[in-house]
Amino acid sequence: MPSFGDFTGPSRIYRDRDVLSPHFIPDTLHFREHQIRELMSILAPALQGRKARNLMIYGKTGTGKTCSVKHVARKFEEERQNARITYINCRMYNKPYRILSKAIKALTNGLDKQGYGLPFYYEKMLEWCGEGRQLILVLDEIDMAKNIDELIYTLTRANDELERGGVSLVGISNRLTFKEGLDPRSKSSLYEREMVFPPYTAPQLQKILQQRVELAFNKDAITPGAINLASAYTAQESGDARYALKLIARAAEYAEEKGLGRITDAEVKGAREIVETDLVKEAVDKLPEHHQLVLYAVARLTLSGSKYARFEEGKDGYLFSGEVYEDYSELCSKLRKSAKTARSYRSYLTDLEMLGLVTTVESGKGIRGHTKLIKLGHTPQETISMMRHKFGE
Ligand SMILES: Nc1ncnc2c1ncn2[C@@H]1O[C@H](COP(=O)(O)OP(=O)(O)OP(=O)(O)O)[C@@H](O)[C@H]1O
Ligand SMILES: [Mg+2]
Incomplete structure (x- = not known):
């Protein structure tokens, strides 16, 4: 008879499960050095008290937009003098007043008064920036927000009104047609600078997986062939790093269920269909x-x-x-x-x-x-x- 001990003991596969979670960001992001440099150069003026250019980042899903920006934001926050970056996901905060209220809450450590409208938060933002501070608002999945034109207009007006300090926007989206829906004035304002993140190739995915696998799994808990296969499948589908990581995580689950100490091609093959369905469902839910x-x-x-x-x-x-x-x-x-x-x-x-x-x-x-x-x-x-x-x- 099996006992629970068979299932709750130390894993033969995993050294650290968190490494494959969607929230984990490795210290080194391979193949994004160039994008990270460019991002830093665009944001650097804010650390010197000047307004940074607005920036729009575009790229297909799983091309490392969110993790690269978060990586840069972390470094920026270490340096912060009179400047702050606030990261906001527009799927959760999808209206101008909610976006600004979330930002103000981050800046003032807590004031989270419900029930105020945009003018209230606008004034708070002017107060904060007015002391000579630079604010950078990162709006991830910006295509999910309503009334983006109104938000951009509000921020432009804030910059006109401020004698010292300023506010800049970094928008992120994987939707090519987002741009077409903007009114021409917001378009030219948001797209002052533009960056495109290309999909990863099979060899690039392989290296990204290798890095994760070394941190997540015990030594030799996955065959090199299995990593190659996962990279090849992913490159064939889309070049989406998220897909590659899910494939590996699901293959690990299979190996554990089967009581194996090692992930092989068979587990990666088995994981493929189910990961595909999960990701489609996620994409559909987000639409x-x-x-x-x-x-x-x-x-x-x-x-x-x-x-x-x-x-x-x-x-x-x-x-x-x-x-x-x-x-x-x-x-x-x-x-x-x-x-x-x-x-x-x-x-x-x-x-x-x-x-x-x-x-x-x-x-x-x-x-x-x-x-x-x-x-x-x-x-x-x-x-x-x-x-x-x-x-x-
Ligand atoms: N260069 C990289 N090195 C290591 N891990 C990466 C790299 N690029 C992406 N990843 C990982 O792949 C996953 C997807 O990346 P991320 O969330 O940044 O994609 P995205 O471009 O924001 O996608 P979406 O448009 O769907 O939001 C994350 O788990 C991330 O850590
Ligand atoms: Mg993202």
Whole structure:
């Protein structure tokens, strides 16, 4: 008979589990030296009492944007004289007054009065900066925030009003179309400087994994082949370091369940499908509502089959862009929401494609002229089950 001792004793695999948690940031971030230098050079003026340029950082998911900025923020805070960086995730703090209240709370160590509006926090910010201090607001996942135009306008006005001190913005996003939704004045203000983080290649992922594995696992608890395989899978999918780390963590779990002392190719292979599903679910949960509705419409139509299509060879499973828009609009009216314009709809499609949730191709010249064809990235059943609780029929 097994005893609990079999499961609660020291792990044969792990030396330190925290190293594979999403919050762990290694001291050295390989392949981001260049981005880190550039970030530091952009923010350095704030340490000398001058306003830093606003900066927008863009890059696909898992390219190290958040960890690089946090790394630099940590160093900045060690130096701080009359300058502070506050990191805010806009998924949690998604309105201008909430963003500023969170920042003020960090600056003043605690004052967290609820129920005040933007003007209150604006005054507090002016007071803080007015003593000759520089504030840098990092807004991660900035595309999740509402009324970003209003926030940018407010900060610009603050800088105009301040005789000493100032406030700068660093925005981070993995959504290419975020820029298009901004009004032209906020766009030119936020995009004073711009940085793009490229996806990692297989050899780069391999080195990133190697570094983590050495800290997380006992010696020889993973074969070099398993690391290579995880890197190769990841590079094939997306170059997303988060995916690679999850793959390894899940493979470790399998090895432990099987009572093995070593992670091999077999565990990495076994982990692949489940990690894929987890990450898709995470991506879907993070989507704004109308993106989700469009994706839901694509899944629904995929199940029922295209109304029009008799596609050429090799275009099976594709839908016409127009019919998806119709179905999306129908879904909206059923849920008593107003459908967005066809133009917004097309930008949602671009975002969904960037996240690998759909693929699109241009149709050849056919009966319906040139149009976009859309195909779901995952099975419709799976996609629907992730959103049924919200839109389900
Ligand atoms: N160069 C690197 N070295 C070590 N670990 C890395 C590196 N780049 C990314 N990681 C790790 O990969 C994971 C994802 O990175 P991060 O959260 O910074 O991605 P991101 O670009 O912010 O993605 P998203 O757009 O989804 O927010 C984190 O666990 C991070 O620690
Ligand atoms: Mg991030």
